[in-house]
Amino acid sequence: MPIPPEIFLLPPNSTATLQQQVQQIVAEAIVSGRCLPGEKMPSSRKLAEHLGVARITVTVSYTELVADEYLVARPRSGYYVADTAPTRPRFDSPAPVDRRGVDWAAKLTRPVQQRGDILRPPNWSDYRFPFIYGQSDPALFDHANWRACALRAVRKRDFDSLAQDRYQHDDPMLVEFILRHILPRRGIHATPDQILITMGGQNALWMIAQLLLADGQIAIVENPCFPGLRRIFDQMGYVGRSIDVDHQGLPPDLIPPEAQLVFTTPSHHAPTNVTMPLERRIEMLARAARHDFLIVEDDYEFEMSFRSRPSPALKSLDQDGRVIYLGSFSKSIFPGLRLGYVVGDQTLIEEMRKLRTVVLRHPPSHIQRTTAYFLSLGHYDAQVARMARHYGQRRAIMEEGIRDHGLTREQGEVLGGSSFWMRAPPGVDTTQLALDLRRDSVLIEPGSAFFARRAPDRSHYRIAYSSIAAPRIAEGMALLAGAIDRAAEGAGAAR
Known part of the structure; x- marks a missing residue:
């Protein structure tokens, strides 16, 4: 006897297509055990009449469910729940016990430190x-070409390599484009072993702080500065030393000789947007060489320059390899992409790659490849x-x-x-x-x-x-x- 169509109901207020909704309700009924292996599904005509959709919608949905091994089709008989269909495991209910709960405040050995964030409602x-x-303006984003690049990234030719675990490695197409087209615009020349793809700027700052800061060392941060950097320090139990910025950014002469690491945003200071002049950049590099400290240059939003060309990056002026350069696509493509990159000495990049592997191995391969196509096909430049x-x-x-x-x-x-x-x-x-x-x-x-x-x-x-x-x-x-x-x-x- 076929399964009655009345057990299936379309979800209210769903944004999915009708075909997707039919697939979802049938798959959920099978996984939950309401439809058992071997049972016959309602005919496409009866289910379509019950749900108030076109018969072809149900037919296509059934075909997709066959491909996903939820259903099997039997000639001149109809569709049946497959013996191999996925199901949820069932467990016996445990005997009631006296539950006193867990004192999580006592269990957490390193709770996240609370610091006031930028006041912004989620809606x-x-x-x-x-x-x-x-935040991005949807009206300015090239949705059609991003979608085309995403589809291109999952073609069989690309997907065979993307489906593999790359372990520590990044998408070579994305790395190549950054090296040949993005970095030269900032006057930076690097090799593939000097670049690492990150999950945005915050991820890069965290890895740098983990590898280069220890108790007793002095890190300099701008005041005011990007709040996310101070949150990283808070979680590490580390206190950075702040230097007030002026109308030209961070004053190099105020950096103490004993500093080990300086975090700066010279192109567009965060949050004032002032630009550090060339003379001050040269002075900062000279001071770094003289006192042997490293510089972390966060070059976020460098594409948004209202003069003929942006000022040269600190990294482009660096002759000693003291500058660690951070870039991001969050502002130029869209914030939810969470994709950026670090350029630095090969030794540092190797260590960052190892640390990244401990946490997430590498950013999702299909996101990297989609971005690579979006860049290489000219859509990125058009959007900027x-x-x-x-x-x-x-x-x-x-x-x-x-x-x-x-x-x-x-x-x-x-x-x-x-x-x-x-x-x-x-x-x-x-x-x-x-x-x-x-x-x-x-x-x-x-x-x-x-x-x-x-x-x-x-x-x-x-x-x-x-x-x-x-x-x-x-x-x-x-x-x-x-x-x-x-x-x-x-x-x-x-x-």
Whole structure:
């Protein structure tokens, strides 16, 4: 007797196609044991009538389930649950015991240290005026060509190699493109054994800190700086030494001679976006050679430059191999990609490769190959050009809003990036300001998360234009300015 079609129901509010939904409900019924091996499935006509879908939808779904070995087709008889169909293991219920629970607070030997993160709600895209950094604008992304590259990456010719465990090795096509096309734009020349693919910049910073920092050593970080770096230090139980940046970035003359490692963002300082001038870069390299310290150069977002060409990377000026260079595709392709790279001395890269293997072996091969195709077929350059064009337009609108509303920029020479570093009037708490602005569907990022604990700061905030469409910027800026005026009046009255 066939299985009654009434046991199958399509899931409500599903975003999957009808064919995918039919496959899912049939597969779930088989795996859960509601449909047993050898039982006959409802005919495609009856199941289609019950579900309210086209008969061809059910027929194609059944065919796919046969290919996945959930079903078998018998000529002139129909479809049956396969004897080899996967099922969930069943276990006898254990006898009841006195459960006192586990004191996990006592069990965790190294709990994750809590540090204030950038104030940003997870549903940021629901807000009308999201002046937040680091998120992509779907309207600017080349979905069609990324999809084509993803399909190309799983063709049999590619998939045979991608399906293998590469152990410590990266996709040679991606490495080759980075070496021949990405790095030369920054004046950097390297060999394959001097590059490592990472799961984004944060992953690279963690590995570097693990390998190059120990108790008693001194690491220099910029203040303010990327909050993720300080979180890495917190988890290690390590305290970095902060140096306040000025309108030209990190001052080399303030780096102490006893420093072992310096973390810097010279092209676009995080978060102020100021660019370190060439003279200061040369001075920093000379000081590194004189006092024998290493430099970690995080060259995030170097593609977003609003002059004819970006400033040369520190790594391109390095003659002694002291600079460890970090790059990322998170801002230029999309944040969820989580793919970056490190360029450094062969000895360091070998050790980083070993450490990476302990945690994740290598980033997923199909993601690397898809990215390699996206780069090599010219889609990446086209996307960067499109983003730069739109960002330039948005930047101009935002600059006009800053001037018209009398808002205060806290920046020196800014040659690129996708945000502005701002200062609120005296007495205005930007953390509270950010929370108040949410009522007007406006999102900004208060600056407190970027500063060292020794120098708490609630007067700065960041506004970005990567995530907001140009037509909405002016209205959002007016709402921001109005909220700042009200907060400033309240702060004045309180004094």
